[in-house]
Amino acid sequence: MKKSKYVIAGNSAAAVAAIESIRKADRKGEITVISKEPYLSYSRPLVTYLLAGVVNENKMLYRDKEFYKKFEVELTLGEEAVDISPERKIVKLSNGEEIMYEKLLIATGGTPIFPATKGNNLRGVFTFTSWDDAKRVDEYIKTENVEYAVVVGGGLIGLKTSEALIARKIKLTIIELADRVLSATFDRKASDLVEKKLKEVGCEIRAKTTVGEILGKEKVEGVVLQDGTRLDCQMVIFAIGVRPNSEIAKNAGLKVNKGIITDGRMRTSAPDIYAAGDVAEAYDSLLGVNRQIAIWPTAYWQGAIAGANMTGKDERYGGAFAMNSVEICGLPTISVGITDPKDPGYEILERYNGEKLVYKKIVLRDDKVVGAIFIGKIDRAGIFTNMIKEKIDVGTFKNSLLNDDFGLAWFPKEFRKHMVVGEGIEI
Known part of the structure; x- marks a missing residue:
């Protein structure tokens, strides 16, 4: 042995x-x-x-x-x-x-979740998280001349998959069971901006429903949604977790x-x-x-x-928190920590411009940053990530957090040494 x-x-x-x-x-x-x-x-x-x-x-x-x-x-x-x-x-x-x-x-x-949807054994049904998945989807697009696809799932994986298909000039519909895309990552305003961008590039979004059946004899010819709607398509990709x-x-x-x-x-x-x-x-x-x-x-x-x-060392894992940075069809987005709290004990600071697809939201608890969303303009996001890590009390300067020029200069001198500018996040 x-x-x-x-x-x-x-x-x-x-x-x-x-x-x-x-x-x-x-x-x-x-x-x-x-x-x-x-x-x-x-x-x-x-x-x-x-x-x-x-x-x-x-x-x-x-x-x-x-x-x-x-x-x-x-x-x-x-x-x-x-x-x-x-x-x-x-x-x-x-x-x-x-x-x-x-x-x-x-x-x-x-492993990607693959639901027991009727018709999931047809050619043209995929999940998408691995190198082999990319190869299989690419080959199918080429051999079947795929023009229209359905992506089931409006989370990060689903949207990045959709972006790739859009780059391949494939028309597509995103099917999301929740009432909006990225519901686990963003709040309503942030999701709305992402949906607006997706629609600008020709993507259709259908929320509050999912695929009830995949149609076809040997390969995908369409889907029937749980609300009874039929959509013709040549490929279905499940990206539901x-x-x-x-x-x-x-x-x-x-x-x-x-x-x-x-x-x-x-x-x-x-x-x-x-x-x-x-x-x-x-x-x-x-x-x-x-x-x-x-x-x-x-x-x-x-x-x-x-x-x-x-190896015998004694090192501790101090804990992490949710962080995602992803560009969706040219729209940069970042979410960090707690982004959509329902408890009234949280304080929300935000700035929103729907026309320019720009949104900044800072979530505070007891004068400490515990979450943030950045859409459109994401520079300086790393500073907020570090404020969360360091649990810095921002009570004396929290009214400046939304300023475009907010940076280390706003911090009391004793805090500056804890901060690292521009720390990146990657999904």
Whole structure:
């Protein structure tokens, strides 16, 4: 039986960060990475840009072959970790191979939700989160000369997928079960601006409904919505969310909610097993609870903490909060933290210009910034992100937060040293 001091199930942001952390402390211990996909670590946020033709496949890699060679990582690609025995410290792969570990990191990410809609087995029905998804959709568009598509889901994945299809000159309709797009990320005003931009580029949006049936004999010919409306189309893409790949942990007896439950060191409930990234539930420093925060920087940070602690260090994960920065059909948007509170205990500062598609909203609680939305103009957003992190009291200058020239100069001198200008956020 093969033995490896460190075994990592998964090969995305959390896995890469864990490898880097491990090698900072341990140059000799064997590292084995197991990945269901056949690729080196690649940048999932670029998948929609690949479909749109904005980037080519050469730009997709997050880490190249030299990275794995430099850090002496043994890669097992195209095979999945399917079973864990915490008692025996063994991981079983889909090819039947077993690997004995000393420390294990589960960084298996998530799987797109694929509803049991009638007709979902027809050719032309896809999900869209992976490199292979991009290849399949691209090939189908070319071979079937797709002119009209339906995207089910108006969240970030759905809108970025829609943007890619628009770039391919495909007419499309977005179907969203909620009453607006980006309902989990934005407030009503922000969603309205995004919808206005989408309509400007020819996208139709149908809210408060979903697809009840996909029509066609062998391939997609249309859909019927739950409200009875029929739409002709040649392709359907489901983008209604991602489910954490936590079954392997649940089957091994680890504590699992939606994701794998972790502590402040990214440890699971089983000795010597850690979890990080989209599969993990970790501390949300704003809400004060453990939950999934499925964004790239958080996955990387969690992986770095897990990797360090796998070597025997004692590093703490201080917690993160929701952050998304995405451009939608040329409209830049950022949302950070709590953006649409219903509790009257929150204070709202905002500036809105619907004609220019510009919106700035700052959410305060007890004179501390806890959330923000930026649409159209997103410069200086990093300052607000850092105010949330540092829990800075803005009571003496909160009336200046909406000023176009707001910056470090507005801060009391003792606070300036805590701030980092222009810190970026990427989904």
